Amino acid sequence: MKRMLALAAALLMMLTFTGCWNYHEIETLQIVSGVAVDVGRNGYKYHVTFECIKLGQGSQQPGSPQPVILETDGNTIFDAVRSALNESDKKLYFSHCEIVILSKQLARGGIKSILDWFMRDAEPRDTLEFLVSKEDTAGIILQQKPKTGQVMSYQISNALHESANAAGKNLHVQLYQINNTLNTPGSDLSLPAIELKPEAGGGTVQVEGDAVFQEDKMVGWITADQAKALNFVLNKISGGLLLTGKQPGEQDLSLEIISSSTKVTPVVTGTVPTMNINIHTMAAYAEQNSTEDVLTKEGTETVAGYAERTLKADVENTIKLVQEQYGTDIFDFGSDINQSMPGEWDKLKNNWPDTFKKLKYHVNAEVEIKNAATVVDKGGK
Amino acid sequence: MTNSDSFGTAKLPSNDLEANVKYLCNIFKDDDTLIKRFFSSAHEPSAKFCILFSDGMINNKLINEDIIRPVLEYSFQKDDPNLIQTVSESITLSNSVERTDQVEELVQGIVYGDTILLARGCQDALVLNTKGWAVRSIAEPESERVLRGPREGFNESLLMNLSMLRRKLRTPDLKMKYRAFGTRSKTKACLCYLDSLVNKSVLEELEKRLDRIKIDGTLDTNYIAELIKDSPFSAIKTVGNTERPDVVAGRLLEGRIALFLDGTPSVLTVPHLFIEHFQSDEDYYVHFVFSSIGRFLRIFAFVISLTFPAVYVALVTFHQEMIPTQLLLSISAARQGVPFPTALETVFMLVVFEMLRESGARMPGIMGQTLSIVGALVIGQAAVDAKLVSAPIIIVVGLAGITGLMVPRLKGYILIHRFCLLFCACILGLYGLLLGIVALLVGIFGMHSFGVPIVPDIHLKNPQEYKDIYFRFPWSLMKTRPGYLSENEVRQANGGKK
Numbered sequence: 001m002k003r004m005l006a007l008a009a010a011l012l013m014m015l016t017f018t019g020c021w022n023y024h025e026i027e028t029l030q031i032v033s034g035v036a037v038d039v040g041r042n043g044y045k046y047h048v049t050f051e052c053i054k055l056g057q058g059s060q061q062p063g064s065p066q067p068v069i070l071e072t073d074g075n076t077i078f079d080a081v082r083s084a085l086n087e088s089d090k091k092l093y094f095s096h097c098e099i100v101i102l103s104k105q106l107a108r109g110g111i112k113s114i115l116d117w118f119m120r121d122a123e124p125r126d127t128l129e130f131l132v133s134k135e136d137t138a139g140i141i142l143q144q145k146p147k148t149g150q151v152m153s154y155q156i157s158n159a160l161h162e163s164a165n166a167a168g169k170n171l172h173v174q175l176y177q178i179n180n181t182l183n184t185p186g187s188d189l190s191l192p193a194i195e196l197k198p199e200a201g202g203g204t205v206q207v208e209g210d211a212v213f214q215e216d217k218m219v220g221w222i223t224a225d226q227a228k229a230l231n232f233v234l235n236k237i238s239g240g241l242l243l244t245g246k247q248p249g250e251q252d253l254s255l256e257i258i259s260s261s262t263k264v265t266p267v268v269t270g271t272v273p274t275m276n277i278n279i280h281t282m283a284a285y286a287e288q289n290s291t292e293d294v295l296t297k298e299g300t301e302t303v304a305g306y307a308e309r310t311l312k313a314d315v316e317n318t319i320k321l322v323q324e325q326y327g328t329d330i331f332d333f334g335s336d337i338n339q340s341m342p343g344e345w346d347k348l349k350n351n352w353p354d355t356f357k358k359l360k361y362h363v364n365a366e367v368e369i370k371n372a373a374t375v376v377d378k379g380g381k
Numbered sequence: 382m383t384n385s386d387s388f389g390t391a392k393l394p395s396n397d398l399e400a401n402v403k404y405l406c407n408i409f410k411d412d413d414t415l416i417k418r419f420f421s422s423a424h425e426p427s428a429k430f431c432i433l434f435s436d437g438m439i440n441n442k443l444i445n446e447d448i449i450r451p452v453l454e455y456s457f458q459k460d461d462p463n464l465i466q467t468v469s470e471s472i473t474l475s476n477s478v479e480r481t482d483q484v485e486e487l488v489q490g491i492v493y494g495d496t497i498l499l500a501r502g503c504q505d506a507l508v509l510n511t512k513g514w515a516v517r518s519i520a521e522p523e524s525e526r527v528l529r530g531p532r533e534g535f536n537e538s539l540l541m542n543l544s545m546l547r548r549k550l551r552t553p554d555l556k557m558k559y560r561a562f563g564t565r566s567k568t569k570a571c572l573c574y575l576d577s578l579v580n581k582s583v584l585e586e587l588e589k590r591l592d593r594i595k596i597d598g599t600l601d602t603n604y605i606a607e608l609i610k611d612s613p614f615s616a617i618k619t620v621g622n623t624e625r626p627d628v629v630a631g632r633l634l635e636g637r638i639a640l641f642l643d644g645t646p647s648v649l650t651v652p653h654l655f656i657e658h659f660q661s662d663e664d665y666y667v668h669f670v671f672s673s674i675g676r677f678l679r680i681f682a683f684v685i686s687l688t689f690p691a692v693y694v695a696l697v698t699f700h701q702e703m704i705p706t707q708l709l710l711s712i713s714a715a716r717q718g719v720p721f722p723t724a725l726e727t728v729f730m731l732v733v734f735e736m737l738r739e740s741g742a743r744m745p746g747i748m749g750q751t752l753s754i755v756g757a758l759v760i761g762q763a764a765v766d767a768k769l770v771s772a773p774i775i776i777v778v779g780l781a782g783i784t785g786l787m788v789p790r791l792k793g794y795i796l797i798h799r800f801c802l803l804f805c806a807c808i809l810g811l812y813g814l815l816l817g818i819v820a821l822l823v824g825i826f827g828m829h830s831f832g833v834p835i836v837p838d839i840h841l842k843n844p845q846e847y848k849d850i851y852f853r854f855p856w857s858l859m860k861t862r863p864g865y866l867s868e869n870e871v872r873q874a875n876g877g878k879k
Binding site for chain 2: 014015022023024025026027029031053055065093095096098123125154
């Protein structure tokens with residue numbers, strides 16, 4: 001009897017203290033693939049565009065997923081989400097949502113209040129990708145017809161991953177990373193930017209450069225090449241190309257980055273810190289877009305030297321531009337100082353935005369060419 | 382005696398031949414198969430005899446040649462006072478002759494194919510071994526086929542079965558102890574074990590449980606298995622059974638005990654471990670890599686068959702976020718327009734599958750084609766087209782069913798517990814499924830077979846004992862027997878413990 005009671009008590013606890021659970025059939029869910037948030041109309045705070053996926057019926061025509069756009073207004077994000085029920089017969093389901101696009105207008109006003117619902121609600125993932133639209137609204141991006149994919153949001157999400165990994169020309173920043181950056185002293189946020197690309201026969205969208213933030217407010221843009229330099233400093237390069245040439249500014253040699261690692265070591269003397277940025281890149285000689293056989297004539301060492309020169313110049317120029325134009329620490333220099341010398345950071349942190357504008361940096365790029373894909377003629381003479 | 386067919390210590394009524402025959406015939410009243418034949422010696426008419434036997438149970442040639450002919454041709458002394466003794470000692474050619482006046486023994490002899498010989502002036506009778514009836518020839522058991530290895534299987538004759546075992550283990554260490562089951566059926570049985578290997582406590586426990594059986598008839602060893610097994614209500618077998626002599630021999634060599642029963646080819650072995658559901662005799666006849674892979678696949682199939690429908694329902698109705706997006710879209714597309722909830726759909730299709738399986742097992746072979754057409758086309762294709770069920774369910778149920786057939790010895794367990802887990806998943810999702818699996822594991826790990834835990838892994842300390850559980854190691858490495866089964870662990874000379 002006692003055992004039965006204990007068993008019943010254990011079962012009761014196991015069954016009741018389990019948190020959320022819910023039985024809902026899969027076809028009753030309106031799967032949301034992407035969300036775009038704009039400034040609201042008609043007195044509402046937000047205008048939210050949802051890209052949902054509509055499915056063909058049954059198994060006979062295995063209907064390819066068709067994107068459906070829903071647009072709602074609301075005073076909070078959740079309000080807008082629930083307003084969607086006015087026109088959709090199914091509840092929106094966010095667990096398979098991959099991207100959130102913010103309009104630049106909203107981004108300039110601060111994004112913290114928008115992030116909150118996505119962080120707090122159970123359905124959206126912490127790995128949502130956030131982008132900023134360079135166009136007038138964010139919704140217009142989702143309203144485009146997908147060109148290479150079936151669903152616009154997934155096309156953008158895949159393009160974002162591919163270009164971040166294989167070209168290195170943009171960041172891809174997930175919700176939890178945004179949250180971390182916003183809550184880390186001495187680092188500022190940058191998000192990938194997206195724009196329309198007009199083309200004959202209907203335009204498409206492309207990921208282009210980054211949006212730069214101060215705290216949670218957007219302050220400006222950097223180009224794709226500058227975004228790549230930013231990625232080098234942040235040690236986020238996993239692939240991509242290094243274009244270089246014999247003369248500074250020339251771009252007729254392509255090196256494919258195999259791997260790259262960056263170490264940032266701060267040195268603090270007095271009130272102005274110096275950042276030592278050591279970039280070590282392994283690359284393959286991928287293309288020489290000239291009639292001259294540069295590699296054979298000058299050797300790998302020299303060609304690597306050209307690449308080092310280019311890389312160093314790119315990084316220096318980018319840091320200089322951000323320092324002068326935006327004054328926001330998207331390179332995470334502040335948090336680097338905080339981590340390696342917390343005592344110094346305590347003195348610097350109160351005046352960090354000004355200190356950042358003045359800090360010195362020393363870039364040391366090291367490029368190693370591992371292989372050259374040279375065709376060797378063996379005999380036959 | 383409480384039973385009408387037991388005669389206790391009753392004796393034949395007198396030394397009068399006619400009276401004795403009448404007495405025995407009276408016992409077999411209304412049994413027209415009882416044949417009696419009076420005859421007397423040609424040289425000495427006073428030497429009168431009568432034989433009684435049950436028609437169909439005897440070998441006519443034995444009776445004619447070895448009993449009647451020698452008696453007819455023998456020159457009896459005049460008024461021999463002890464005709465029975467003369468016949469028993471000097472006349473009959475039978476190899477097994479027993480002299481008795483116990484009615485019980487005579488009756489048992491008649492019903493078991495022996496011939497009773499009565500003589501004038503004697504109260505005793507002879508029981509002569511003339512058993513002879515048609516038995517099924519030795520064939521490969523349908524349910525335990527192998528590609529390589531011995532192909533003989535037991536048949537329904539106890540003696541023939543014992544001889545098959547004896548031929549595999551030619552040692553006096555092999556003990557064969559007769560007993561009988563069934564107060565009415567009086568079925569003969571035989572307990573076999575290797576005396577120096579057997580775990581004595583298991584043997585003692587088994588004999589104790591066998592002694593307790595008081596059933597009127599045992600037509601198959603499963604009657605006994607259900608009466609002696611641990612956890613009698615569990616679908617897990619704690620008593621093994623096989624129709625193959627090589628399997629029985631192999632198990633005896635590991636220190637197990639076998640119980641043969643007359644009239645059935647199925648032989649019980651104890652103790653029976655959980656892992657034996659996944660072992661096959663062919664594992665030992667093919668390369669150890671293949672047999673290990675095969676064994677591993679069977680365990681994997683068991684897990685899939687048990688949990689796959691439950692996992693599917695849990696994912697599709699509770700945890701859509703765990704399904705890859707593309708899969709989610711195709712499942713969602715397939716579900717469009719299907720009227721029933723996923724849980725009901727799954728239960729429905731599982732029941733349909735079990736019906737198909739059952740009808741396949743019960744119906745005559747020529748109807749097989751009809752079944753496969755109806756099963757595959759009507760229930761599979763047409764039900765999906767008519768949007769009664771969604772296509773993924775067919776795949777889920779099909780996979781669960783096919784993997785279930787890979788472990789036929791656990792089909793009852795799988796059938797019941799698959800529904801239990803499905804129920805858990807339907808009300809609580811993956812969390813419920815996990816609770817259900819924990820409950821099943823606790824159940825399995827807590828079970829014993831004649832004092833041996835059926836999943837002994839957690840008790841094992843010697844790595845030798847893992848060599849034939851989840852994987853079958855090469856014979857060169859299996860130096861000892863499992864210590865929890867046998868008292869003598871050395872399997873290969875100079876190997877393992879001395």
